[in-house]
Amino acid sequence: MLHRDAPPQAPNGWLLMAWMGAWRALRSGAALALFSAAGLTGCISAQSYKNTMSEQITHMPARAPIDANVGLEVHHELAPRMRSLWKSWLNGDREIANYELAVTELLREEVVSGRLFSGTFLGGATTSDLIVSVASAEDKDDDNYWVLVTLTVMNPKTRAPLATYRRQQVTATSMFSHKPLQVIPRLVASIGEEMRPQVPRLVAAVRQGEISEVAKACEQGGDLPTRLRGCTELIARAAATGRTDLQATAYVDRASAYLQTRDLDRASADVDQALRLDSRQIWAHYYRGRIAESRRQYERAARDFDATASLIEASVAAKPDARLRDSGVSIRDRAREMEARAGMEQKWVEYLKAIQTSQEYENWSAPPYDLYRQSQR
Known part of the structure; x- marks a missing residue:
């Protein structure tokens, strides 16, 4: 019997590369779209990941934007246990980096288009009212997969932290149903509501x-x-x-x-x-x-x-x-x-x-x- 985190047994010989490409695509939720890219090149690009996951993202609920012009920084990463799991499936550092970049870009686009703030500048704009850094991570243990979101508000001149907010939520018990982009935007929106009354003071x-x-x-x-x-x-x-x-x-x-x-x-x-x-x-x-x-x-x-x-x-x-x-x-x-x-x-x-x-x-x-x-x- 297969462990739920392990891919099915691949056939031997010349089918191995195509099989692993198909497995990587299946894991990301779009076997047909990524089979060719992974099977023929051996590496899934960041754009391919974005194309696949863009349909999985849950948009932030519509609310009045927080009245502040912010310099936005976004970063997504796989925690060490998740990274090890990916590598056990023959994913290299380049593929992992492409995946992290894809999630980072999708999340950044969601925060901007969702108008969490009245004005958003990409990067740590020193002319903004505040710098907002959104750092998300995927992690796992023996029972669950989860995501952690940390939002740090900083002084735009000195980058000194002014406030930090955190949210963590279990996403699934299996990698097959683990879809972080269905959870992370909701966590960011939840943090936004917590920080809303504190923004004038900050x-x-x-x-x-x-x-x-x-x-x-x-x-x-x-x-x-x-x-x-x-x-x-x-x-x-x-x-x-x-x-x-x-x-x-x-x-x-x-x-x-x-x-x-x-x-x-x-x-x-x-x-x-x-x-x-x-x-x-x-x-x-x-x-x-x-x-x-x-x-x-x-x-x-x-x-x-x-x-x-x-x-x-x-x-x-x-x-x-x-x-x-x-x-x-x-x-x-x-x-x-x-x-x-x-x-x-x-x-x-x-x-x-x-x-x-x-x-x-x-x-x-x-x-x-x-x-x-x-x-x-």
């Missing part, structure tokens, strides 16, 4: 991680171009997610970078944007004072430094912070310094006006007060 985690990396580049970029790029990207990302507090901070950080390049106009525009988003943004007032100081607008600088110090005092009163408190004291002192400079500047202006009025400025290239006004523009 996408948010990815975006928060991306924002953190961009924020780091904005705050601590190694050079000014890197900082400027990081802050510009952070402004856009914060705006897209409604994070006005983060957006205001990014404008301030970019203003700081512009100030280092002496691009006072752009620095001033960014500070104004930050204050429109958050009128109590401490460091927006501070950098507006720095910009005014660079323009020798000392009275305005004094007002902004005083406003900064007052906001710091209010913050420290609500949440004690010794370093921030010391910064507030230092900035208040700077406001007094600006007032002193403003007084000296006023005296200088009066002196220049007097010289220009008396027309005693032979050693000047132009009327002195006019030169001063030009320098303030």
